[in-house]
Amino acid sequence: DAGVIQSPRHEVTEMGQEVTLRCKPISGHNSLFWYRQTMMRGLELLIYFNNNVPIDDSGMPEDRFSAKMPNASFSTLKIQPSEPRDSAVYFCASSSNRGHDEQYFGPGTRLTVT
Amino acid sequence: TQLLEQSPQFLSIQEGENLTVYCNSSSVFSSLQWYRQEPGEGPVLLVTVVTGGEVKKLKRLTFQFGDARKDSSLHITAAQPGDTGLYLCAGEGNNDMRFGAGTRLTVKP
Numbered sequence: 001d002a003g004v005i006q007s008p009r010h011e012v013t014e015m016g017q018e019v020t021l022r023c024k025p026i027s028g029h030n031s032l033f034w035y036r037q038t039m040m041r042g043l044e045l046l047i048y049f050n051n052n053v054p055i056d057d058s059g060m061p062e063d064r065f066s067a068k069m070p071n072a073s074f075s076t077l078k079i080q081p082s083e084p085r086d087s088a089v090y091f092c093a094s095s096s097n098r099g100h101d102e103q104y105f106g107p108g109t110r111l112t113v114t
Numbered sequence: 115t116q117l118l119e120q121s122p123q124f125l126s127i128q129e130g131e132n133l134t135v136y137c138n139s140s141s142v143f144s145s146l147q148w149y150r151q152e153p154g155e156g157p158v159l160l161v162t163v164v165t166g167g168e169v170k171k172l173k174r175l176t177f178q179f180g181d182a183r184k185d186s187s188l189h190i191t192a193a194q195p196g197d198t199g200l201y202l203c204a205g206e207g208n209n210d211m212r213f214g215a216g217t218r219l220t221v222k223p
Contacts, residue, residue, distance in 0.1 A: 004156075042213060042214070042215040042216060043157070043202065043213040043216075044213075045210070045211065045212070045213075056210060091156050091157075093156070102147075102159055102162065103159065104159070105156030105157050105158070106156050107154070107155055107156055108154075108155070108156050
């Protein structure tokens with residue numbers, strides 16, 4: 001099993017630009033989670049999907065952030081426009097259960113907004 | 115919001131020493147998980163505890179869930195440099211899951 005795949009691994013962009021992060025969950029998993037990790041705030045849940053439907057997006061910081069899951073094998077997290085305070089490592093995780101247990105994390109995307 | 119406090123925040127020890135890290139909350143969790151994260155990688159699940167008072171062992175790691183399901187501890191016996199990493203606890207409850215800030219452990223050879 002290839003595990004959760006994220007791309008790109010690193011992204012450097014200028015303030016105001018649109019950023020799209022991509023995730024391919026483990027095949028057969030029906031829950032997908034997007035997290036953001038910073039030194040100051042730790043690991044924060046942004047949004048999670050179950051069977052491609054957003055269940056809880058209360059962690060999405062503001063309207064500049066949006067996430068989609070068009071099918072069971074692909075999800076995107078988009079930031080438009082990006083700001084320097086969005087700089088962080090963004091993780092995608094998937095789980096075979098509707099709940100939050102036993103999540104498998106991807107390697108993350110390190111985003112730097114200058 | 116269920117807050118999880120982890121202590122200590124940083125811990126640096128010599129190889130062979132024992133250590134315990136803690137995860138505390140005022141909220142009750144239906145389950146609690148421990149993850150280890152190494153630099154440049156995502157967190158990796160170590161264990162899930164569900165029952166109050168439960169103790170699970172994973173080689174040199176011992177995990178305990180508090181009787182009231184509000185807190186947990188992780189004890190490492192004879193730590194090795196390979197145990198170095200960020201240890202995160204995560205509690206599930208009220209249909210969400212929250213992570214603690216983590217304990218950053220360094221084991222020196």
